[in-house]
Amino acid sequence: MSTIYIDKELCKGCAVCVSFCPLKLINMSDHDVNASGYAIAEMNSDSCTACAICAMMCPDSAITVVKEDKK
Numbered sequence: 001m002s003t004i005y006i007d008k009e010l011c012k013g014c015a016v017c018v019s020f021c022p023l024k025l026i027n028m029s030d031h032d033v034n035a036s037g038y039a040i041a042e043m044n045s046d047s048c049t050a051c052a053i054c055a056m057m058c059p060d061s062a063i064t065v066v067k068e069d070k071k
């Protein structure tokens with residue numbers, strides 16, 4: 001399963017990744033904030049295709065895509 005890792009402290013809660021994920025797999029947390037007080041983005045599914053659009057669009061380079069190993 002591919003997934004993304006979001007660096008909580010780099011995220012500024014802009015929601016750009018939410019807008020750009022073609023599968024709508026990212027949402028803004030309604031309970032988790034970082035040390036700066038921003039609500040952070042979080043993955044809401046296990047269907048990530050590792051397309052990396054979210055990582056490319058994040059203005060703060062907070063997202064790392066972890067691509068599934070094909071077996």
Ligand code: SF4
Nearest residue numbers: 011012014015017058
């Ligand atoms: S685009 Fe980056 S900074 Fe903006 S909400 Fe998503 S992870 Fe956070």
Ligand code: SF4
Nearest residue numbers: 021048049051052054
């Ligand atoms: S890598 Fe692609 S499919 Fe996965 S969360 Fe980011 S934009 Fe969505």
